[in-house]
Amino acid sequence: MSEAPVVLEVRGLTKRFPGVLANDHIDLKLHQGEVLGLLGENGAGKSTLMNMIYGLYSPDEGEILVNGKPVNIKNPNDAIALGIGMVHQHFQLVPVLTVTENIMLGTESVRGPFLDRHKARQRILQISQQYGLDVDPDALVQDLPVGVQQRVEIIKALYRHANILILDEPSAVLTPQETQGLFQVMRTLIDQGVSIIFISHKLKEVLHICDNIAVLRLGKVVGSADPKTATQESLASMMVGREVLLRVEKSPATPGEPVLAVQNLTVQDDRNLIAVNNLTFDVHAGEILGIAGVQGNGQTELVEAITSLRPVVGGKIIVAGKDVTNFTPRKVTETGVSHVPEDRQKHGMVSSFSIRDNMRLQTYYKKPFAKGIVANDKAINQASEQWVAEYDVRTPSIFVSMGSLSGGNQQKAVVAREFTRASKLLIVAQPTRGVDVGSIEFIHKQIVKMRDAGTGVLLVSTELDEILSLSDRIAVMYAGEIIAIIPAADADRERIGLLMAGVREGAVQHE
Amino acid sequence: MKITRTFIFSIVFLLAGGLLLIAALQRTNEIVPYRMTTLPQHVVPSVAFEAPGVTTSILRFPNEDDSLSFNLEIPTVSYSLIVALLFVGVGTYGLVPLQNERAQRTKTNGLILAGILIIPTVLILAAAGQSTNMISMLGASFRLGTPIIIGAMAGIWCERSGVVNIAIEGMMLTGAAFGFVAYTFVTASIPGQGGLWIGIAVAVASGGLMALLHAWLSVTFKTDQIISGTVINIMALGLTAFMRREVILNADASFETLSEFSIPLLSKIPVLGEVLFTGKPIFFSMFLLVILTHVMLYYTRWGLRTRAVGENPHAADTLGINVQRNRYINVIIGGLIAGLAGAWFSLETAGGFRDGMTSGTGFIALAAMIFGKWTPFGAAAGGLLFGFSQALDTRFQLLNVPIPVQFVQMTPYLVTMIVLAGLVGRATAPKAVGQPYEKE
Ligand SMILES: Nc1ncnc2c1ncn2[C@@H]1O[C@H](COP(=O)(O)OP(=O)(O)O)[C@@H](O)[C@H]1O
Numbered sequence: 001m002s003e004a005p006v007v008l009e010v011r012g013l014t015k016r017f018p019g020v021l022a023n024d025h026i027d028l029k030l031h032q033g034e035v036l037g038l039l040g041e042n043g044a045g046k047s048t049l050m051n052m053i054y055g056l057y058s059p060d061e062g063e064i065l066v067n068g069k070p071v072n073i074k075n076p077n078d079a080i081a082l083g084i085g086m087v088h089q090h091f092q093l094v095p096v097l098t099v100t101e102n103i104m105l106g107t108e109s110v111r112g113p114f115l116d117r118h119k120a121r122q123r124i125l126q127i128s129q130q131y132g133l134d135v136d137p138d139a140l141v142q143d144l145p146v147g148v149q150q151r152v153e154i155i156k157a158l159y160r161h162a163n164i165l166i167l168d169e170p171s172a173v174l175t176p177q178e179t180q181g182l183f184q185v186m187r188t189l190i191d192q193g194v195s196i197i198f199i200s201h202k203l204k205e206v207l208h209i210c211d212n213i214a215v216l217r218l219g220k221v222v223g224s225a226d227p228k229t230a231t232q233e234s235l236a237s238m239m240v241g242r243e244v245l246l247r248v249e250k251s252p253a254t255p256g257e258p259v260l261a262v263q264n265l266t267v268q269d270d271r272n273l274i275a276v277n278n279l280t281f282d283v284h285a286g287e288i289l290g291i292a293g294v295q296g297n298g299q300t301e302l303v304e305a306i307t308s309l310r311p312v313v314g315g316k317i318i319v320a321g322k323d324v325t326n327f328t329p330r331k332v333t334e335t336g337v338s339h340v341p342e343d344r345q346k347h348g349m350v351s352s353f354s355i356r357d358n359m360r361l362q363t364y365y366k367k368p369f370a371k372g373i374v375a376n377d378k379a380i381n382q383a384s385e386q387w388v389a390e391y392d393v394r395t396p397s398i399f400v401s402m403g404s405l406s407g408g409n410q411q412k413a414v415v416a417r418e419f420t421r422a423s424k425l426l427i428v429a430q431p432t433r434g435v436d437v438g439s440i441e442f443i444h445k446q447i448v449k450m451r452d453a454g455t456g457v458l459l460v461s462t463e464l465d466e467i468l469s470l471s472d473r474i475a476v477m478y479a480g481e482i483i484a485i486i487p488a489a490d491a492d493r494e495r496i497g498l499l500m501a502g503v504r505e506g507a508v509q510h511e
Numbered sequence: 512m513k514i515t516r517t518f519i520f521s522i523v524f525l526l527a528g529g530l531l532l533i534a535a536l537q538r539t540n541e542i543v544p545y546r547m548t549t550l551p552q553h554v555v556p557s558v559a560f561e562a563p564g565v566t567t568s569i570l571r572f573p574n575e576d577d578s579l580s581f582n583l584e585i586p587t588v589s590y591s592l593i594v595a596l597l598f599v600g601v602g603t604y605g606l607v608p609l610q611n612e613r614a615q616r617t618k619t620n621g622l623i624l625a626g627i628l629i630i631p632t633v634l635i636l637a638a639a640g641q642s643t644n645m646i647s648m649l650g651a652s653f654r655l656g657t658p659i660i661i662g663a664m665a666g667i668w669c670e671r672s673g674v675v676n677i678a679i680e681g682m683m684l685t686g687a688a689f690g691f692v693a694y695t696f697v698t699a700s701i702p703g704q705g706g707l708w709i710g711i712a713v714a715v716a717s718g719g720l721m722a723l724l725h726a727w728l729s730v731t732f733k734t735d736q737i738i739s740g741t742v743i744n745i746m747a748l749g750l751t752a753f754m755r756r757e758v759i760l761n762a763d764a765s766f767e768t769l770s771e772f773s774i775p776l777l778s779k780i781p782v783l784g785e786v787l788f789t790g791k792p793i794f795f796s797m798f799l800l801v802i803l804t805h806v807m808l809y810y811t812r813w814g815l816r817t818r819a820v821g822e823n824p825h826a827a828d829t830l831g832i833n834v835q836r837n838r839y840i841n842v843i844i845g846g847l848i849a850g851l852a853g854a855w856f857s858l859e860t861a862g863g864f865r866d867g868m869t870s871g872t873g874f875i876a877l878a879a880m881i882f883g884k885w886t887p888f889g890a891a892a893g894g895l896l897f898g899f900s901q902a903l904d905t906r907f908q909l910l911n912v913p914i915p916v917q918f919v920q921m922t923p924y925l926v927t928m929i930v931l932a933g934l935v936g937r938a939t940a941p942k943a944v945g946q947p948y949e950k951e
């Protein structure tokens with residue numbers, strides 16, 4: 001590997017934001033035809049580094065070399081001209097335009113004064129064939145699932161003849177199946193001479209796909225590793241700077257009375273199609289029921305129905321013996337339901353509010369946060385300070401806006417609010433999506449702690465590992481139905497994986 | 512039952528249909544069997560219902576060549592009955608608790624049809640027992656729609672790149688005043704219509720200058736775009752009033768307007784010829800502008816980039832597109848177009864300048880743009896609807912209808928509300944409209 005020429009090198013690259021040293025003299029080398037994994041916690045400075053290479057930010061110090069020659073990248077055009085392509089952490093697509101329009105944007109082929117969509121379309125089809133990136137060039141981007149949108153982003157880079165490809169947390173938004181597809185594409189790209197920087201904080205993936213690994217912490221490169229010899233544990237501790245426990249330690253559950261009973265529940269999705277179909281299950285006090293399933297099989301609608309964010313079309317939802325079907329969200333909350341929503345930015349927080357104000361979103365009108373009709377600032381501040389400390393939310397103060405925190409810290413803040421509110425039922429959906437290992441460990445520990453304190457936990461996750469390591473019982477959801485509920489002791493990856501793909505147990509036994 | 516938009520509009524149409532039905536049924540003797548006859552005295556026949564003694568609304572389509580003239584004679588009560596039944600039918604179906612997608616689509620389409628029917632219905636009811644000249648009515652709609660449609664195009668250029676433009680009104684007014692001032696200055700030295708054309712050029716340029724100010728405030732300094740637009744509107748009002756007092760009042764008093772001409776051949780087509788192919792230059796430029804805007808937006812590189820910048824400027828930036836530059840240019844082009852709309856008032860129509868003579872047309876243009884969901888043809892349809900309503904106004908005063916004219920003036924906005932307020936779906940503004948672009 002080391003004989004391959006270096007295609008991209010950064011030396012002493014430094015970037016300061018007001019009050020933050022985001023990148024501190026970073027040195028990094030990318031060799032021809034390799035996948036370089038870049039690991040680091042949320043806020044370690046990975047995206048900042050890549051944005052400098054791509055010309056979106058200008059470095060305060062240091063230099064960038066492409067093919068051994070120092071270059072001055074002032075804007076994305078310069079980067080594109082040097083053969084650098086980037087798939088951003090948040091996709092940079094225009095939803096109302098077609099795939100072809102999105103891809104050709106900025107380097108449009110024209111015939112006279114008019115766009116030559118046909119020519120662009122031909123090239124897209126050719127690229128999509130060459131690299132196995134299946135897309136419909138005429139589809140509107142807004143109609144595409146994220147996995148396909150990502151393919152569009154990759155084609156966008158290849159369309160501009162990128163031979164250095166930066167993938168900034170490409171797997172964060174993908175289902176396990178889509179991730180496998182992405183890896184296949186990456187291998188094809190490597191075979192065709194492209195070099196890739198792969199950013200992730202999923203250790204398993206990095207070990208699986210990368211040829212070389214560099215670890216960033218607090219804006220500095222703290223080390224590199226060889227995926228052949230490194231382990232998840234060694235990488236995790238390098239990333240976080242201390243020992244991290246990847247396994248969840250928990251004692252057997254001691255389930256009590258049911259706190260949630262769902263009976264023949266039917267719910268529709270946004271297009272008025274049946275999303276949850278005649279579902280029945282229980283969650284008991286002191287147990288964790290994990291709902292496994294590929295994204296989009298009705299989990300979102302199920303959770304929204306239980307929390308009254310979505311109307312129930314048929315059936316009943318009973319929380320702690322009380323029928324809460326089609327209640328208002330506040331009434332459900334007051335019944336004793338805590339909810340860490342799947343999309344924290346949309347349903348879990350108000351990003352322009354301070355952390356402090358986010359901490360009292362559901363309880364602002366009650367004691368101790370309200371004194372009559374006025375807010376009790378002292379109590380609010382005190383509680384917020386305490387929770388931020390207890391849940392390790394890294395922030396300069398409780399008065400900064402929630403939106404300015406990194407994703408992992410936002411999640412910890414939401415978790416703090418929901419877990420500290422006394423509740424009988426805790427619903428956690430995708431609790432560790434986009435969250436780094438250190439924080440995952442912490443959140444998992446808290447979930448188990450809640451269970452041990454007698455709370456019933458409904459865990460919804462598309463991460464199989466998360467489901468397997470936390471749940472006491474596992475329900476697999478497919479096409480709006482629960483097709484099996486099995487005790488965690490009897491569950492293994494293959495069995496759950498098959499169920500998630502819709503293969504029912506009866507069918508399995510025939511083989 | 513959930514209160515949905517369909518539910519509310521269904522109730523409205525049910526009530527309106529019911530009232531109309533009661534009114535029609537009180538004159539059952541006037542309900543005539545549906546039978547069309549050809550009246551022999553015309554080559555192109557008048558279509559009428561053979562039923563003597565029945566109240567009819569006569570829509571006349573006169574032509575210079577008498578053999579091409581014809582009338583549409585509509586029995587008012589029968590027509591009302593049909594419309595009333597349709598309204599009641601649509602309203603009732605809208606209340607049937609069917610949830611599936613096809614039923615929902617049928618409901619929506621029915622309500623939209625009923626909404627559009629309001630316009631001819633108002634006209635026909637107004638002309639009950641009388642006759643009205645439809646050619647001049649349609650001609651007036653297009654003529655009065657001209658500044659609205661041109662203004663809407665100005666809005667589209669600007670807003671599609673992500674900059675809100677509530678200053679169209681101010682840019683128009685500036686164009687109207689400065690264009691006229693320029694004309695009064697050169698009128699003595701340039702014979703014929705030449706002075707008017709110079710006036711138009713100045714009107715266009717002054718609209719562009721106002722837009723430059725808007726771009727400077729809102730793109731470079733990232734001022735709130737609504738505030739920047741308001742500032743321009745207020746400034747234009749003061750500036751033009753000042754111009755009138757200080758310059759125009761002192762000038763010679765007799766002024767012409769651009770002269771009308773007909774497009775050869777095309778203007779001979781019955782009905783359409785007189786409505787579409789006879790008019791003044793700015794009127795004709797409207798058609799050109801709508802087509803140009805459409806082609807620019809959907810078939811050129813600039814249009815693609817503009818749409819991208821208006822929807823997701825950051826994405827455009829990552830592809831090396833200069834967001835600020837794109838916005839500047841689009842805002843300025845919008846201003847130039849708004850200036851032309853201003854020239855319509857002072858140089859094509861009035862032959863003079865009055866304070867605030869655009870009287871809100873810039874805002875109506877914005878409504879037309881929103882009506883058309885930021886698409887050129889949609890906005891043109893909206894502008895036409897508003898033009899029609901203004902024509903209806905004058906018509907009503909001629910016909911002596913016993914309804915207060917203010918109510919009739921409401922009709923187009925009522926229709927807009929029904930069409931916009933969500934039957935066609937949400938008005939889809941460019942996503943990034945109103946947000947200044949911050950790079951880091
Ligand atoms: N545009 C910006 N303005 C101010 N601070 C920023 C900006 N972008 C990133 N930061 C800060 O820089 C640090 C590194 O962020 P980032 O590179 O996004 O981390 P990562 O991608 O590794 O999660 C964080 O502390 C973040 O808050």
Ligand SMILES: [Mg+2]
Binds near residue numbers: 046047048089168
């Ligand atoms: Mg990042």
